Amino acid sequence: xxxxxxxxxxxxxxxxxxxxxxxxxxxxxxxxxxxxxxxxxxxxxxxxxxxxxxxxxxxxxxxxxxxxxxxxxxxxxxxxxxxxxxxxxxxxxxxxxxxxxxxxxxxxxxxxxxxxxxxxxxxxxxxxxxxxxxxxxxxxxxxxxxxxxxxxxxxxxxxxxxxxxxxxxxxxxxxxxxxxxxxx
Amino acid sequence: xxxxxxxxxxxxxxxxxxxxxxxxxxxxxxxxxxxxxxxxxxxxxxxxxxxxxxxxxxxxxxxxxxxxxxxxxxxxxxxxxxxxxxxxxxxxxxxxxxxxxxxxxxxxxxxxxxxxxxxxxxxxxxxxxxxxxxxxxxxxxxxxxxxxxxxxxxxxxxxxxxxxxxxxxxxxxxxxx
Numbered sequence: 001x002x003x004x005x006x007x008x009x010x011x012x013x014x015x016x017x018x019x020x021x022x023x024x025x026x027x028x029x030x031x032x033x034x035x036x037x038x039x040x041x042x043x044x045x046x047x048x049x050x051x052x053x054x055x056x057x058x059x060x061x062x063x064x065x066x067x068x069x070x071x072x073x074x075x076x077x078x079x080x081x082x083x084x085x086x087x088x089x090x091x092x093x094x095x096x097x098x099x100x101x102x103x104x105x106x107x108x109x110x111x112x113x114x115x116x117x118x119x120x121x122x123x124x125x126x127x128x129x130x131x132x133x134x135x136x137x138x139x140x141x142x143x144x145x146x147x148x149x150x151x152x153x154x155x156x157x158x159x160x161x162x163x164x165x166x167x168x169x170x171x172x173x174x175x176x177x178x179x180x181x182x183x184x
Numbered sequence: 185x186x187x188x189x190x191x192x193x194x195x196x197x198x199x200x201x202x203x204x205x206x207x208x209x210x211x212x213x214x215x216x217x218x219x220x221x222x223x224x225x226x227x228x229x230x231x232x233x234x235x236x237x238x239x240x241x242x243x244x245x246x247x248x249x250x251x252x253x254x255x256x257x258x259x260x261x262x263x264x265x266x267x268x269x270x271x272x273x274x275x276x277x278x279x280x281x282x283x284x285x286x287x288x289x290x291x292x293x294x295x296x297x298x299x300x301x302x303x304x305x306x307x308x309x310x311x312x313x314x315x316x317x318x319x320x321x322x323x324x325x326x327x328x329x330x331x332x333x334x335x336x337x338x339x340x341x342x343x344x345x346x347x348x349x350x351x352x353x354x355x356x357x358x359x360x361x
Contacts, residue, residue, distance in 0.1 A: 043210040060211065066218035071285035072225035084225075086329065089285065091218070104208060116213075125216065155218055159285035167220045169286050174217045183208040
């Protein structure tokens with residue numbers, strides 16, 4: 001009798017344990033995600049409403065085409081001719097530089113520019129009041145982040161005839177200007 | 185042991201310093217293109233011997249005002265008058281300057297034409313009769329970048345009523361040779 005009771009108790013206990021094992025199985029885990037916020041700045045060129053529409057506007061590799069330029073002839077939209085002298089004439093357009101920063105304590109930036117190569121014959125390039133060379137020069141020392149800052153791009157062209165110091169005529173002449181923004 | 189520790193700390197500082205010291209920079213490249221075209225420009229200038237242009241001197245749209253003119257009365261300074269049997273002519277020196285840029289052209293041809301027909305008065309520029317019918321060639325070998333005097337003259341018949349306003353435009357065209 002005692003053995004029967006013991007057997008019954010064991011069976012019941014086994015059933016209870018098995019049910020506990022079948023129901024409410026859970027598993028938990030914890031993933032520790034780590035994100036490092038890297039600070040940095042980037043520079044993009046934007047078309048200015050008053051200037052020539054840029055190619056690849058909104059990127060850091062844009063282009064501006066003045067079209068046909070001359071001392072007395074018609075100019076493309078967005079191109080102005082602020083001066084004509086006996087020796088040279090200047091054509092000008094406006095473009096925007098937007099330097100975007102994130103995660104920096106820097107309040108302003110310094111913008112420098114230089115020609116990638118020597119200017120073509122008869123040409124001088126200017127950004128604002130700065131005449132560009134192949135050496136970097138400061139265009140702006142206190143640029144404001146995250147906003148379009150307008151700059152004047154000027155081409156000073158000698159009036160001399162081709163072969164006499166003046167530029168080649170009738171075919172596009174290109175130059176590359178490198179800009180660098182440095183966080184202050 | 186102490187020296188090793190100091191060296192290790194110094195090395196760590198040296199390695200960390202550049203990352204703090206180097207300024208954050210961003211770069212951009214702007215390609216600039218332009219096509220130069222040769223061109224010429226024309227402006228009118230007051231001639232010292234003539235009537236001062238009343239407006240537009242130094243530009244390509246000027247005004248020459250003779251003022252009151254008559255066969256025998258007083259005329260303004262700079263006005264030259266000749267009187268014929270049935271008419272009189274008043275004239276004034278006017279300078280035309282044509283400039284060239286980015287061009288190997290040696291000289292230019294200058295032509296002029298009245299803006300509107302004038303059946304009463306006769307007009308000359310630089311001694312060449314000018315009408316509205318067609319362009320008249322004033323010179324075929326104009327010199328660039330120099331003031332060239334092309335006097336403007338109007339011949340008025342005696343039959344013209346006193347107080348009559350005479351007004352017209354003269355269109356000039358310079359073409360590079």
